[in-house]
Amino acid sequence: MSTQILSLLANAAIETGYMVLIALSIGTLLGGPLGVMLATSGRGELFEARVFNRVVGGIVNATRSIPFIILAVAIIPFTRMVAGTSIGTSAAIVPLTVAATPFIARIIEGAVRGVDSGLIEAAQAMGAKPLQIVFKVLLPEALPAIVLGLTLTTVLLIGYSAMVGAVGGGGLGDLGIRYGYQRFRPDIMAAVVIVLIVVVQLIQTAGDRLARRLNKRVR
Amino acid sequence: MIRLEGLEKIYGGGRGGVTHHALKGIDLSIDKGEIFGIIGRSGAGKSTLIRTINRLEDVTGGRVFVDGVDIATLSNAELTIFRRSVGMVFQHFNLLSSRTVYGNVALPLELAKVPKDEIAKRVQPMLELVGLTDKSDRYPSELSGGQKQRVGIARALVAEPKVLLCDEVTSALDPETTQQILDLLRDINRRMSLTMVVITHEMSVVRDLCDRVAVIDDGLIVESGNVFDVFVKPAHPTTQALIANEIEASLPKSLRRIIHDGPGGPGENPVVKIVFTGPNAYDPIISQLSRTAGIDFNILAGQVDYIQNRPFGILFVEAKGGIDEAEKAIAFVQSRNLKAEVIGYVDPDSVPAG
Ligand SMILES: Nc1ncnc2c1ncn2[C@@H]1O[C@H](COP(=O)(O)OP(=O)(O)OP(=O)(O)O)[C@@H](O)[C@H]1O
Numbered sequence A: 001m002s003t004q005i006l007s008l009l010a011n012a013a014i015e016t017g018y019m020v021l022i023a024l025s026i027g028t029l030l031g032g033p034l035g036v037m038l039a040t041s042g043r044g045e046l047f048e049a050r051v052f053n054r055v056v057g058g059i060v061n062a063t064r065s066i067p068f069i070i071l072a073v074a075i076i077p078f079t080r081m082v083a084g085t086s087i088g089t090s091a092a093i094v095p096l097t098v099a100a101t102p103f104i105a106r107i108i109e110g111a112v113r114g115v116d117s118g119l120i121e122a123a124q125a126m127g128a129k130p131l132q133i134v135f136k137v138l139l140p141e142a143l144p145a146i147v148l149g150l151t152l153t154t155v156l157l158i159g160y161s162a163m164v165g166a167v168g169g170g171g172l173g174d175l176g177i178r179y180g181y182q183r184f185r186p187d188i189m190a191a192v193v194i195v196l197i198v199v200v201q202l203i204q205t206a207g208d209r210l211a212r213r214l215n216k217r218v219r
Numbered sequence B: 001m002i003r004l005e006g007l008e009k010i011y012g013g014g015r016g017g018v019t020h021h022a023l024k025g026i027d028l029s030i031d032k033g034e035i036f037g038i039i040g041r042s043g044a045g046k047s048t049l050i051r052t053i054n055r056l057e058d059v060t061g062g063r064v065f066v067d068g069v070d071i072a073t074l075s076n077a078e079l080t081i082f083r084r085s086v087g088m089v090f091q092h093f094n095l096l097s098s099r100t101v102y103g104n105v106a107l108p109l110e111l112a113k114v115p116k117d118e119i120a121k122r123v124q125p126m127l128e129l130v131g132l133t134d135k136s137d138r139y140p141s142e143l144s145g146g147q148k149q150r151v152g153i154a155r156a157l158v159a160e161p162k163v164l165l166c167d168e169v170t171s172a173l174d175p176e177t178t179q180q181i182l183d184l185l186r187d188i189n190r191r192m193s194l195t196m197v198v199i200t201h202e203m204s205v206v207r208d209l210c211d212r213v214a215v216i217d218d219g220l221i222v223e224s225g226n227v228f229d230v231f232v233k234p235a236h237p238t239t240q241a242l243i244a245n246e247i248e249a250s251l252p253k254s255l256r257r258i259i260h261d262g263p264g265g266p267g268e269n270p271v272v273k274i275v276f277t278g279p280n281a282y283d284p285i286i287s288q289l290s291r292t293a294g295i296d297f298n299i300l301a302g303q304v305d306y307i308q309n310r311p312f313g314i315l316f317v318e319a320k321g322g323i324d325e326a327e328k329a330i331a332f333v334q335s336r337n338l339k340a341e342v343i344g345y346v347d348p349d350s351v352p353a354g
């Protein structure tokens, strides 16, 4: 009985972890460069490209203004195209990634914009090339803020993954709804909620710690 | 070493933007190995001017020659190489908070793709030069302002530049630390025969550091020359005001409070400022004033500075016999080829005894 719950929980947690981690990784791979470009393509900035800035900024805002559950349903054809199916844990990664990418782009943009412009100027005065400025100055200086932002994104994605669970994605959210709600198993519902709370708590604490360790600005 | 010809900079001018004429035709020539000061009030265009020298700022008109090269003609790749030969130090240090002292000083070499072991060989002597060997592994947030600026200086010098640009490098520091940084810069100038351009709004920095100075006001050079000459015979009102500020700052606060502008009220005495320059020493003049000219006065404050190793003194005296006596004193001082003037009045009772 309780071993059954445990194995259900463990499976669901692994599924959630898998969805979130893959979406987070791909989202960072896509959203990271996008964020850096957004932060550096404005007027008078390192890679000035104002049309690009406006267009990408617009797309990012548009994607972010769609409620996730609607986005997930709306892009089902796209999901089917990418994942071959629209149901299951792997398929759920597609909408999660689509939602994560613009979110991460804004997070990274904010973090990079937070770097003192005097540092860019100093690097330019040393003869740094634009890409060197990105990799030697902007990203290292923005790292603590990026870590905090990605922690926030992870927590957000755990929430979203529960929603894709509702549309057949598996994971903790799915477990909670199928067993806890539809089969009247309040014990499973409670277990799911507790696991979610603990996991989110752990992630937030770890993220905060890491960011603090990386931040050399105040001691 | 550096020649600026008819330099102009107009900011803005973008769609619907307001334009600002920050530099209005600057001609300057800075010799190899000298410390050249540029002084002016806030907004005069100092930072704009210094930033044109390493092309952080593109000019609207005119030309910048460094070592005979018109830097506007450099390609991007050439500009990168050129900038390595021009170090820059900033008012707010602009150190990377994520790098240690060592890492910050190493950065210019890393950018130039210098191999790691050679970087180590070159960073170490720089840290020694600025006296921070023991702070090598610290982060900037663990340093004092003066130490941060030392890191900034080491970083600017590590690539062995020909020119060092300093934009208000002591403005964020207290007077004592300022003095240490100025001494360090002087020392570096001598040792490395580096050409230095020093921007400041404080006459004291010019006085203690520079060989020559140009005064910039509203985008124009209004006066320039040897530091001593500019100090002793400031021609332009802006220069005079900057020097007056400096001198005023040297007056004790308690005195500044009790001296007021004329006309003096009944029973009040004029305050005469006497400026000593060159070989005419203090003592003879003062004793002559009282003995030969029979003038009764009270010394309120005074100081002697050395500008480029030549004495430059200022004395504030209260003429006890009123304005006639003050005028006699002024005439006497002027007959010795020194400058004197009435700068205000005091109530004798409010003057601290002694
Ligand atoms: N990027 C810019 N765009 C528009 N105007 C500018 C810009 N940078 C400077 N200015 C204007 O140009 C003028 C000169 O500025 P600059 O920074 O050179 O002055 P400064 O002499 O260095 O002053 P401070 O002592 O305050 O640093 C100022 O009026 C300033 O407002």
Ligand SMILES: [Mg+2]
Residues within 6 Å of the ligand: B046, B047, B048, B168
């Ligand atoms: Mg300035």
